[in-house]
Amino acid sequence: MKLYDFLSENKTAIVSTWFNEILATYPSDTSNFLKNKKDRFANPVGQTIFAGMEGLLTQIIAGLKTGEVLNKAEIDLLLDGIVRIRAIQDFKPSEAVGFISGLKNIVSNQVKDAKKSASVPSEGELMELGRLLDDLLLRAFDIYMGCREKIYELKANEARNLTFRLLRQANLINESRMSAPCFLNFKNIDKERKEVAK
Amino acid sequence: MAKFTAKPKDLINIDYTTPKTEWMDTPTEIREHMFCHATKAKDLETVEFPNIHEWRPQDEDWKLPANWEQTILQGMQDLLKKYRSFQLFMDICVRCGACADKCHFFIGSGDPKNMPVLRAELMRSVYRGNFTLAGKILKKLAGARKLTPAVIKEWWYYFYQCTECRRCSVFCPYGIDTAEVTMMARELLNLLGLQLGWIGGPVANCYMKGNHLGLEPHTIKSSVEFFLDDIKEITGITIEPTFNRKGAEILFVTPSGDLFANPGTYTAMGYLMLFHELGLDYTWSTYASEGGNFGFFTSNEMAKRLNSKIYAEAKRLGVKWILGGECGHMWRVIHQYMDTWQGPADFLQEPVSPITGTKFENAKATKMVHIAEFTADLIKNNKLKLDKSRNDHLVVTYHDSCNTARGMGMLEEPRYIINNVCNHFHEMPEDTIKEKTFCCGSGTGLNASENMELRMRGGLPRANAVKFVKEKHGVNMLANVCAIDRATLSASVDYWVPGTAVCGTHELVANALVMKGEKERTLDIRLEPLPGKEASE
Numbered sequence: 001m002k003l004y005d006f007l008s009e010n011k012t013a014i015v016s017t018w019f020n021e022i023l024a025t026y027p028s029d030t031s032n033f034l035k036n037k038k039d040r041f042a043n044p045v046g047q048t049i050f051a052g053m054e055g056l057l058t059q060i061i062a063g064l065k066t067g068e069v070l071n072k073a074e075i076d077l078l079l080d081g082i083v084r085i086r087a088i089q090d091f092k093p094s095e096a097v098g099f100i101s102g103l104k105n106i107v108s109n110q111v112k113d114a115k116k117s118a119s120v121p122s123e124g125e126l127m128e129l130g131r132l133l134d135d136l137l138l139r140a141f142d143i144y145m146g147c148r149e150k151i152y153e154l155k156a157n158e159a160r161n162l163t164f165r166l167l168r169q170a171n172l173i174n175e176s177r178m179s180a181p182c183f184l185n186f187k188n189i190d191k192e193r194k195e196v197a198k
Numbered sequence: 199m200a201k202f203t204a205k206p207k208d209l210i211n212i213d214y215t216t217p218k219t220e221w222m223d224t225p226t227e228i229r230e231h232m233f234c235h236a237t238k239a240k241d242l243e244t245v246e247f248p249n250i251h252e253w254r255p256q257d258e259d260w261k262l263p264a265n266w267e268q269t270i271l272q273g274m275q276d277l278l279k280k281y282r283s284f285q286l287f288m289d290i291c292v293r294c295g296a297c298a299d300k301c302h303f304f305i306g307s308g309d310p311k312n313m314p315v316l317r318a319e320l321m322r323s324v325y326r327g328n329f330t331l332a333g334k335i336l337k338k339l340a341g342a343r344k345l346t347p348a349v350i351k352e353w354w355y356y357f358y359q360c361t362e363c364r365r366c367s368v369f370c371p372y373g374i375d376t377a378e379v380t381m382m383a384r385e386l387l388n389l390l391g392l393q394l395g396w397i398g399g400p401v402a403n404c405y406m407k408g409n410h411l412g413l414e415p416h417t418i419k420s421s422v423e424f425f426l427d428d429i430k431e432i433t434g435i436t437i438e439p440t441f442n443r444k445g446a447e448i449l450f451v452t453p454s455g456d457l458f459a460n461p462g463t464y465t466a467m468g469y470l471m472l473f474h475e476l477g478l479d480y481t482w483s484t485y486a487s488e489g490g491n492f493g494f495f496t497s498n499e500m501a502k503r504l505n506s507k508i509y510a511e512a513k514r515l516g517v518k519w520i521l522g523g524e525c526g527h528m529w530r531v532i533h534q535y536m537d538t539w540q541g542p543a544d545f546l547q548e549p550v551s552p553i554t555g556t557k558f559e560n561a562k563a564t565k566m567v568h569i570a571e572f573t574a575d576l577i578k579n580n581k582l583k584l585d586k587s588r589n590d591h592l593v594v595t596y597h598d599s600c601n602t603a604r605g606m607g608m609l610e611e612p613r614y615i616i617n618n619v620c621n622h623f624h625e626m627p628e629d630t631i632k633e634k635t636f637c638c639g640s641g642t643g644l645n646a647s648e649n650m651e652l653r654m655r656g657g658l659p660r661a662n663a664v665k666f667v668k669e670k671h672g673v674n675m676l677a678n679v680c681a682i683d684r685a686t687l688s689a690s691v692d693y694w695v696p697g698t699a700v701c702g703t704h705e706l707v708a709n710a711l712v713m714k715g716e717k718e719r720t721l722d723i724r725l726e727p728l729p730g731k732e733a734s735e
């Protein structure tokens with residue numbers, strides 16, 4: 001049996017085990033909620049992660065089947081959904097993206113388990129899957145870094161806006177009398193801000 | 199490769215639930231990016247708050263005053279006596295869990311102590327241990343615990359992860375309002391001098407200068423003058439607003455944030471243009487120059503002190519009534535507290551729109567009208583000439599601010615306005631708007647920068663709904679009627695839904711408003727070319 005057929009056949013079980021594995025990284029009160037609340041607006045974390053995992057597996061299956069390169073844009077979108085959330089929760093970087101390696105073990109365990117009853121994918125195919133997941137992991141790490149950088153950028157932007165504000169205030173408030181030059185400064189800064197914003 | 203000792207079969211059968219620790223036995227870790235800095239001593243001195251001392255949240259020792267325990271217990275006793283609601287909220291929760299998964303901070307963080315029921319339990323447990331017989335005798339069995347410095351830290355950490363949005367209370371069968379429990383907790387923490395810089399600073403500024411940013415009269419005036427320059431560039435019209443003018447019919451009060459920070463500034467320009475077009479007899483005040491009230495996030499008394507300037511200024515200027523700008527918590531304070539604190543405002547008249555003659559009976563007590571009500575009434579009475587197509591480059595959705603939606607029940611007016619000034623409007627899903635709206639994630643003084651990770655967690659449920667309408671309808675503008683929303687949602691959507699902008703409702707009005715004698719517009723309020731008009735620029 002080809003690996004993509006095996007993955008297709010066992011897709012539900014694999015996704016559900018994979019999902020459970022990531023849920024186990026949350027406190028138990030929370031994982032119940034993340035697992036059982038099916039509304040995507042009431043439970044964006046659980047639903048995004050689940051849909052992301054399902055989508056990733058679909059992409060992997062399609063990639064293996066056609067033997068073509070994976071749809072990287074689609075994969076990145078799916079990874080982004082999950083990683084963007086985990087990047088701002090209480091996780092270390094390795095914990096935030098580590099769920100990807102988990103899939104290797106889940107699949108190989110499923111394969112080993114099925115060995116007795118049916119024909120199973122070859123070791124070579126499993127190694128191919130391993131390489132694919134390694135690539136995904138690296139992509140996920142890039143996304144994670146992008147998210148963290150964004151957090152710092154947001155902080156820096158707000159701090160910079162505040163500095164502008166303080167500068168403007170300093171120009172006008174620290175001088176007990178207003179004078180033309182200070183007004184000019186004020187205005188220049190404002191224009192500058194608009195340029196920056198543009 | 200790593201060696202696995204477990205058999206494959208066992209691995210598949212792993213129980214993936216984490217071991218359960220009772221919340222009381224789970225220690226609180228004060229984590230970087232999740233909290234706001236401590237306030238400066240000088241700011242607390244300005245408003246004479248108690249137990250002023252230098253401390254840092256990340257330090258082991260918070261240098262609590264010697265009698266900290268007695269201070270808190272006495273404080274609790276006083277609050278229980280003063281507010282019957284607080285006593286009730288401590289007693290009647292049946293822990294049904296209906297509120298548990300309704301908080302944006304829980305949804306976004308997955309931290310069980312962000313479940314409203316558990317958040318309140320952080321305080322209830324101390325209440326039981328000290329104020330109930332069962333708790334005193336049965337202790338932990340009755341859900342009671344002792345007050346320790348670790349409990350104080352836990353309170354501080356989690357009551358500053360609540361934006362007092364009241365979403366949880368909508369789902370509680372008993373109407374328990376965890377926001378009020380948070381208010382009590384913050385009031386108690388304030389007794390120990392454990393105030394946030396982002397709250398303490400604006401409070402001191404507001405007390406001394408009349409607004410959160412500490413803008414002095416000439417700065418306010420020059421800020422407005424910049425807007426006038428831009429308005430002239432866009433419309434060709436010269437506007438001359440007045441400041442502190444005695445005898446004006448209406449006093450206009452709005453959050454100071456809109457005078458300084460984008461995109462709020464565009465909303466402020468919208469006010470100026472609208473009032474000019476109407477020929478409204480109104481004045482700005484450089485003293486009552488803040489609609490918001492960060493005192494509301496410290497103590498009832500402080501909120502009252504800061505709020506008092508609005509009526510004082512209205513009286514000094516001799517106006518007939520007060521018009522208030524787009525803001526969230528400002529309206530919760532006005533709607534639910536102002537009349538009790540400062541009323542009756544019998545030196546003012548029941549607000550009547552000078553343009554339409556409409557009596558704003560809902561504002562009979564406070565004499566203060568929300569600008570969305572005012573403008574919706576103008577549109578309803580056909581008093582504005584509007585060119586919707588000037589907003590055709592925008593696909594708009596509307597975020598209900600917690601305070602205007604749940605705190606004062608204003609749901610339809612902003613939508614009515616937006617639908618009359620825009621051609622493309624799409625609602626977010628039902629369970630995320632109106633009474634069930636999700637908080638922006640950074641209200642109640644949590645809109646600092648150092649706690650950005652917390653803000654992103656709290657902002658996720660709202661942003662997630664925005665993302666949905668963006669994907670479905672191509673939404674590119676998130677409108678609202680709140681100055682804090684304008685500041686905080688900008689960061690939140692930048693992280694979660696990049697490519698979405700944030701605006702006040704009156705920015706949209708200003709784009710569409712056809713003014714008498716205006717030149718042909720080629721720019722929108724942001725000074726960006728209007729679509730289709732780029733060439734003529």
Ligand code: SF4
Nearest residue numbers: 301360361363364366
């Ligand atoms: S008031 Fe809002 S932030 Fe506070 S616990 Fe309730 S839902 Fe959460």
Ligand code: SF4
Nearest residue numbers: 291293294295297370
């Ligand atoms: S919904 Fe009300 S009664 Fe139920 S747990 Fe929450 S606060 Fe308690």
